[in-house]
Amino acid sequence: MAVDVTGRVNPTRARRKKALGTALVYTVLFLLLVIIAAPVVFAVIKSTQTSQQVLQYPPMLTFGKSALANFKAALIDYGLGKNMLNSGLIAVIGSSGKIVTALLGALAFVYFEFPGKMLWFYFVLLTLMLPMPVIIVPLYNVMAKLRWVNTYYALTVPYLASATGVFLFQQHFMSIPQSIVDAARMDGVGPVGFLVKILVPMSTNVIGAMVVIQFIYLWNEYLWPLIVISEPAKQVVQVGLKILSGGGAQGVQNWGVVMAGALIVAVPPLVILLVLHEYFMAGVGLSEEK
Amino acid sequence: MQAKFPGKLLPYIFLLPTIIICGLFIYYPAAMTFRTSMYQSLFFGARQRFVGIQNFTRLLTSPNYLRSMGITLWFVFLVVAIGLSLSLLIAVLLNRKLHAAKALRVALVWPYALSPAVAGTIWLFLFNPHSGLVNYLLDLLFSNKPDWFSHPTLALTMLIVTSIWNNFGYNLVFFLAGLQNISDSFMEAAEVDGASFWRQLFHVTIPLLSPTIFFLLVININYAFFDTVGMVDVMTKGGPANATNMLIYQLYKDGFQNFNSGLAAAQSLILFVFVVGLTLLQFRTTGRMVHYGS
Numbered sequence: 001m002a003v004d005v006t007g008r009v010n011p012t013r014a015r016r017k018k019a020l021g022t023a024l025v026y027t028v029l030f031l032l033l034v035i036i037a038a039p040v041v042f043a044v045i046k047s048t049q050t051s052q053q054v055l056q057y058p059p060m061l062t063f064g065k066s067a068l069a070n071f072k073a074a075l076i077d078y079g080l081g082k083n084m085l086n087s088g089l090i091a092v093i094g095s096s097g098k099i100v101t102a103l104l105g106a107l108a109f110v111y112f113e114f115p116g117k118m119l120w121f122y123f124v125l126l127t128l129m130l131p132m133p134v135i136i137v138p139l140y141n142v143m144a145k146l147r148w149v150n151t152y153y154a155l156t157v158p159y160l161a162s163a164t165g166v167f168l169f170q171q172h173f174m175s176i177p178q179s180i181v182d183a184a185r186m187d188g189v190g191p192v193g194f195l196v197k198i199l200v201p202m203s204t205n206v207i208g209a210m211v212v213i214q215f216i217y218l219w220n221e222y223l224w225p226l227i228v229i230s231e232p233a234k235q236v237v238q239v240g241l242k243i244l245s246g247g248g249a250q251g252v253q254n255w256g257v258v259m260a261g262a263l264i265v266a267v268p269p270l271v272i273l274l275v276l277h278e279y280f281m282a283g284v285g286l287s288e289e290k
Numbered sequence: 291m292q293a294k295f296p297g298k299l300l301p302y303i304f305l306l307p308t309i310i311i312c313g314l315f316i317y318y319p320a321a322m323t324f325r326t327s328m329y330q331s332l333f334f335g336a337r338q339r340f341v342g343i344q345n346f347t348r349l350l351t352s353p354n355y356l357r358s359m360g361i362t363l364w365f366v367f368l369v370v371a372i373g374l375s376l377s378l379l380i381a382v383l384l385n386r387k388l389h390a391a392k393a394l395r396v397a398l399v400w401p402y403a404l405s406p407a408v409a410g411t412i413w414l415f416l417f418n419p420h421s422g423l424v425n426y427l428l429d430l431l432f433s434n435k436p437d438w439f440s441h442p443t444l445a446l447t448m449l450i451v452t453s454i455w456n457n458f459g460y461n462l463v464f465f466l467a468g469l470q471n472i473s474d475s476f477m478e479a480a481e482v483d484g485a486s487f488w489r490q491l492f493h494v495t496i497p498l499l500s501p502t503i504f505f506l507l508v509i510n511i512n513y514a515f516f517d518t519v520g521m522v523d524v525m526t527k528g529g530p531a532n533a534t535n536m537l538i539y540q541l542y543k544d545g546f547q548n549f550n551s552g553l554a555a556a557q558s559l560i561l562f563v564f565v566v567g568l569t570l571l572q573f574r575t576t577g578r579m580v581h582y583g584s
Contacts (some may be wrong), residue, residue, distance in 0.1 A: 025384055032380065033397050036459055039403075043412045055421045101311070101437050104304040111572045112301035113294050124308055127316045133516055133538055134562045138322030138549045139315065147296045160331050161311035191295045191304075220405030222520035223538070227546050242524050243412045255415050262411040267401040284360070 040266075047071070047260040054256040066256055073254070074261040082233060083240035087219055088268065090155045090236065095214035097156065099207060102165025102259065107195050109166070110173040127163045132224055143228055154228045155236065164205070165210055168283070171193060173199060174204045209283020212276045216269045237265045323562075326555035338552070345556035354532065355540065355557075362537045365446060365461075366514040373454040373461060374506060381465035382495060398459035406456060406513075407520035413452040414525050442533030445526050449534055452525070453518055461506050468502030469495070508572045515564065539559060 015195050042061075046054050049064035058179040075081035108114075109121055139158065140149075140187070148154040177200070200207070232243075244261045245253070273280065327345055329338040349355045355503055361438045401409070417438045418424050425435040438444045476498060480490045494505070522528060528535035528543070537557065545554030 010497060022386070025386060025388070028380070029384060029388075029394070032462075036398065036401060036455070038423075038453065039409075039416055046328045046415065057421050057426070059423060059426050087414055101307045105308045108301035108304040112293050112297060112304075114298060114301045117301075120305060120309070124312060128314050129562075129565055130316050130320045131512075131516060131565060133541060134558045134565060135316060135319035135323055136541070137545050137555045138319035138326055140546075141322070141551075142315065142319055143401075151582060158311070158315035160332055161316070166308065185295070191297070191300060194295075216403050220407075220517075222405065222523070223542060226523075238391065238405055238520060241407055241411055242520070245414060245524055255418070255421075258411060259415060262408050266404050266408045268314050269405075270400060273330070273400060273403040274396065277399075278392075281392075281395060 017079055040263075043259040043263055047263055048257055049256050051254045051256060054254070054259075064256075067260075070254075070256045070260040071264065073257045074264055078240070078244045078257070078260050078261065079232060080237065080244060080264055081239050083237040084264065084268070086152070086234060087146065087237040090152060091215050091218040091268075093152075094156045094159045094218040095211055097160040098162040098165055098214050100209050101160055102162045102169050102210070103195060103200070103203075105166040106169030106173055110192070111172050116217065124161070124163050124166050126162065136224070136227065140227060148228075150231050150234060152230055154233070155221075155225055160211075162214070163238060165214075168206050168210065169203065172203055178255050205279050205282040208279020212280040212283075215272050217283055219269050241265050243258060291334055316440075323555045323558050324549055327559050329552040329553050331550045341552070345381065345552050346560075349553070349556055349560065352354070354535075357532065358535045358537055358540050359535065359560075361446070362515070365450065365518075365534075365536065366511055368394055368450050369453045369508065370510045372450070373457055374503070376454070377458055377461035378465050378499075378503075381462055382491060384462075384466065385469040395463050400459065400464045401456055402460040404456065406517050407524050409452050409456045410521035410524035413448065413455070417448050419513060440530050442530060445530055445534050448524060449518065451520060452521060455515060456521075457510060457513060461510070463504040464502055465499070466497045472498045504571060508568060511568055513524065514560060515561075515568075 043060060045063060047070050048067040049070075050066045051061060053060050053064045053066075075084075107125065143149050143154045146153070148157075172244045180198060180202075181194070184198055189197065204251065220238060221236065222238045226239050226242075229235050229239070232240075235243075241261050292574055328340060328342055330345065331337070332339060383473040419423050419435060419437045419439070420428055425473055426436075426516045429435050436449050438443055472495070477490070480494045485493065518536065519542065522534055522536055522539050528539050536559070541554050541557040541561070544550050544557065
């Protein structure tokens with residue numbers, strides 16, 4: 001708001017300044033969206049070119065005709081398709097498992113009284129201080145003892161507890177009106193029925209946000225699969241992409257195929273984010289209706 | 291306070307999966323990290339010898355390790371400082387009722403879904419000295435085509451640019467949301483007082499945004515410290531001449547390429563010290579942040 005020397009608001013000047021500001025804001029915004037998208041647009045264009053076109057200088061910035069061949073090479077010849085199935089399976093099982101254990105944990109913490117409750121709560125919460133890199137060497141030894149090296153157990157089971165999830169659901173459950181719990185108990189609903197019939201339907205925002213966050217997290221895991229999986233057929237997409245970008249088994253880098261591979265690996269988490277973005281935004285506190 | 295269900299055993303049954311997994315796959319390995327850090331691996335891990343704190347003294351007196359720590363801290367600092375101040379500045383410029391706010395948030399936030407390895411792969415080609423877009427633009431503007439991969443500072447710059455790009459939209463969306471929560475009357479009062487843009491930024495906006503800033507600090511530090519391992523592995527492999535050899539990448543190499551688990555475990559504990567600091571910062575803020583989402 002513009003203010004003149006007398007301290008009063010000058011309406012015409014204020015309006016003009018605002019209109020100018022608005023135009024500027026949308027220009028900056030448009031440029032920003034272009035800059036953010038540019039690398040991926042470049043990758044899309046390059047993924048359609050032949051191995052000669054992709055290396056031209058000055059860079060060829062129009063679509064080529066090799067899209068099908070490049071994507072097919074990445075998916076089949078370099079085995080990224082198989083890696084996709086592996087990662088998909090792991091991300092779906094892992095994120096659903098995390099949500100179930102977190103819902104059960106939060107149910108126990110919010111709707112029950114039991115000895116050592118606070119102690120157990122901190123037991124769960126303090127795992128936030130122990131991310132994978134801090135425990136990775138002995139965790140590998142645990143996997144070796146369980147004979148889980150090169151299995152999907154190693155890529156799912158250690159992830160199934162979620163301190164963030166327990167904490168998010170606990171906070172959410174505490175905001176649910178007590179009268180609802182009383183009414184449910186009056187109707188003789190047990191804790192499991194209460195969780196399934198009342199809490200879960202009332203937690204769709206948090207569950208949706210958890211799906212987005214955990215799916216993306218598990219799909220994007222890099223270091224642990226790199227270490228614990230050595231059989232190429234069992235490997236996840238992120239490591240598959242690294243092998244592809246290093247030239248794969250053939251050792252020859254075809255940048256068109258590499259860009260196709262990067263885009264393939266990016267699609268599933270992007271789709272999850274786009275489809276569930278409203279839940280995600282609401283769950284992380286970015287919704288309009290606060 | 292919520293009404294309770296009766297039952298002594300039931301809550302433990304509900305908690306059992308979480309407790310078993312935390313115990314077996316987090317706390318037990320964490321305890322073993324302490325133990326392992328005091329042993330030296332011989333013959334590629336075939337034999338272990340107790341060495342006390344020698345692994346730590348070896349690391350903390352090793353020029354290579356200290357250099358790696360310096361590079362990591364410098365990298366984290368630059369990614370966080372540049373990334374956050376740039377997104378905050380742009381958020382302040384953009385702060386008003388925008389049309390299609392929901393679609394706009396999605397159009398900004400989506401690179402968050404791309405892993406550091408995917409971002410790294412795409413930027414690996416963008417920075418390609420011969421046919422990448424970056425050198426094409428630099429050639430047009432300055433007639434200069436640097437070799438990003440053979441120069442230490444340039445290689446680190448490449449990782450910094452890629453990391454900032456990966457998180458930029460996410461940071462911006464959180465800053466915009468935080469700004470929308472600040473009552474207009476604060477800003478107007480500052481304007482009526484004749485405060486300059488920078489004065490207003492440092493004395494009004496930043497203090498009022500501190501919950502969002504803390505939250506993003508934790509997320510971004512964590513990203514730069516740990517998540518970038520995939521990006522480093524894809525883009526530079528720690529090179530040239532160890533110029534982008536981050537602590538986490540060194541840990542991976544010592545633990546799983548040189549099979550020196552004792553030395554790697556000691557590095558894990560050094561990282562743990564950083565994580566503890568970060569978590570304390572997080573506990574200060576998550577309560578607030580989660581409150582937003584409830």
